[in-house]
């Protein structure tokens with residue numbers, strides 16, 4: 001899916017700011033048609049942001065169900081004769097949108113964009129009313145899953161993942177204009193032949209005007225390095241400057257639709273990083289070179305704004321990644337804002353891109369979070385409908401992120417049940433779908449501890465092994481010697497599979513400022529010794545090609561007896577101050593590992 005852009009033929013208008021907002025605890029708004037007029041009894045809420053922590057009100061924070069957002073926007077006068085699109089970069093977890101009284105969009109899934117052609121509903125110069133009802137309920141048929149319980153005290157949302165169920169309009173909302181004959185999709189795949197870079201492109205266009213496609217590839221200095229005609233083809237770039245970890249070199253592909261007189265009907269700009277990704281034996285190769293992942297599982301999470309995208313945190317988090325010597329991160333446990341991938345492309349930071357399938361493991365959740373017991377995969381729980389929702393989430397992820405050089409792998413789930421025949425049956429078609437959508441990137445999923453080597457029935461479907469393990473934390477708590485032994489034994493077993501292993505999670509909850517002489521869990525000293533133990537194990541196993549500490553920063557979770565003001569496994573606090581472990585990682589990651 002293409003991005004809203006300002007080009008010689010396109011214009012966009014951001015609708016971020018304060019919107020009218022209200023909760024709808026009795027779900028009255030849909031039948032009372034709250035979209036048909038000014039939203040009754042509204043307050044103002046920021047967009048983008050989660051609404052949960054913005055107000056000093058627990059009923060807002062813990063609300064389950066619909067909330068309404070409304071704004072008015074003036075359609076720019078210059079948009080006469082243009083195609084006008086309304087786009088939400090995300091609405092968590094689902095939304096219905098109206099322009100005036102007309103329903104224009106409905107979207108399931110909280111972390112990917114959706115849009116509607118609203119040309120016929122708007123006249124340039126007019127003010128229009130835009131209303132969205134956003135719903136945060138999680139069920140066994142949503143990604144991620146959950147259960148809404150109707151209790152005497154009201155609706156209660158249970159879920160099986162370990163981060164707070166923030167909701168709302170987390171990302172930008174746009175009105176944008178394109179010509180009526182326009183570029184509707186661009187796909188770029190890169191390769192190399194010796195020092196020559198190859199850029200294969202495919203362009204889709206829509207609209208009635210006769211046109212041909214012309215493409216121009218420019219280097220970072222704006223010099224044209226290749227041109228092409230036609231909706232698909234291959235461009236050669238002599239002596240290409242490759243995109244590489246730590247060197248986010250980008251070319252720019254201008255895609256133009258041109259009419260018979262040679263006039264440009266539409267122009268879209270696509271950044272291109274020329275690089276290859278390949279799994280060979282136990283190696284993960286970027287541009288043919290073995291790559292070792294150093295970094296974190298992250299979250300989109302910060303005080304007050306929750307999961308709302310924020311450019312200051314974006315730049316600061318990347319500055320901290322650079323400071324600590326990290327070269328990569330996983331978008332645990334959902335697709336992040338588009339801006340994050342753009343920034344990673346430019347900074348040369350590598351991304352494992354994850355879909356929001358987290359918590360398809362009710363046994364684990366029951367054990368860790370004290371929830372009830374359910375069976376994960378069954379006709380009543382995660383079923384065929386859920387799988388189609390999951391498949392659609394993968395389609396939307398790949399459609400959105402396929403052209404980012406920073407993205408080197410699709411992660412299609414985090415810690416699902418994977419030790420049962422039902423789980424294999426569920427996942428086999430999803431692996432096949434992901435490969436069909438993108439044959440160029442490896443596919444994997446993050447495996448959990450109970451599906452250990454020999455028990456997991458899904459890991460052979462992946463190109464890499466991604467292991468989340470907590471030896472010395474959830475098991476062998478406080479006994480790092482026993483943890484080291486057990487971890488080494490398990491890792492050596494996985495290594496016999498002959499695939500690269502990325503440790504996608506290892507970590508220990510740590511209260512910043514808590515110290516002890518002996519390595520006692522929850523102290524800064526323990527987090528340091530815990531990480532050192534893990535690193536000794538990784539360094540002894542050749543198949544380990546990466547280490548992602550859980551987590552980059554402390555983050556908000558649901559209430560639970562194992563969580564004190566959220567998950568404290570951050571190497572940085574929630575306000576991004578380093579714990580002692582940050583200095584340890586910096587020493588390790590700024591030398592070669």
Ligand code: GCB
Nearest residue numbers: 162414415468505550567569
């Ligand atoms: C995991 C999950 C992650 C949790 C983490 C923890 O295995 O993938 O979402 O936050 O463990 O801290 O328990």
